Amino acid sequence: MYNKDVKRLKINYKTLEEFKKFKEYGIQELSMLEDLQANISENEIESPFFGIYLGDSLVARMSLYKRGKKYDQYFEPSQEYLEIWKLETLKDYQQQGYGRALIEFAKSFNLPIKTSPRVKSSEFWNKMGFTPVKYDMDRDLGENPLVWQPAGVSQKA
């Protein structure tokens, strides 16, 4: 059994190089790289990324981002909540509990969580206790939002 410690990721050249192994590498990462190049000093940039290392290598990551009550369009009563995006385990390490460890870490804050996975993964999210929202075109557009809420919180009707 591997140790699955979830760590907040420091944004430095090594981390950004490891991010390139993940499919959901996008303009957020490119923007971090530019910020780093403009500043020189390492380990300074705050990021919403958390991950799990196996030895020296990052094998799973997610972005876990706290959104203020004013952005909440999903929960009743309206409140602070977390958004997960870019949850991904590298191919060779899938089905070994890394994704679950990241989700359990996110749930430990005891805030409602919203995600909108980019790939077909409904079986996984279902096992994690996430359920689809009732679709609302102006709010959800082309997304497929899934939510999880702690006791005492409901989805907006």
Next chain:
Amino acid sequence: MYNKDVKRLKINYKTLEEFKKFKEYGIQELSMLEDLQANISENEIESPFFGIYLGDSLVARMSLYKRGKKYDQYFEPSQEYLEIWKLETLKDYQQQGYGRALIEFAKSFNLPIKTSPRVKSSEFWNKMGFTPVKYDMDRDLGENPLVWQPAGVSQKA
């Protein structure tokens, strides 16, 4: 040379069955199916979907949705704009100009356009004249937004 007429899609059981062939089938389509089942009458539900038929078959589609000025976080000055999502050509019909025809249709409204493609397709969007936004975490979260704007419109700084 095929005729590439872009049509607004009527939401009926036939269309929803054809939607299942597209990878980006999600809760929006499931919600349309439920609405249809609850109402019985066909062709009644308004949708933001447009597509191209080859004979009797839908081979390409997109959702083209007008968003009000109050939602505009991308353009200068703030204004009505279009969002494209779920742009997709069925595998056997790719590289034949269907995607381009849909984009040209969208541009013909002469409004700025935002999209956030779910798959790696930057070469296509680049050819279509779309450019990445400057990443802003609170606005863009895990998205990779691309925009196109007609003459006289800029991106927000």
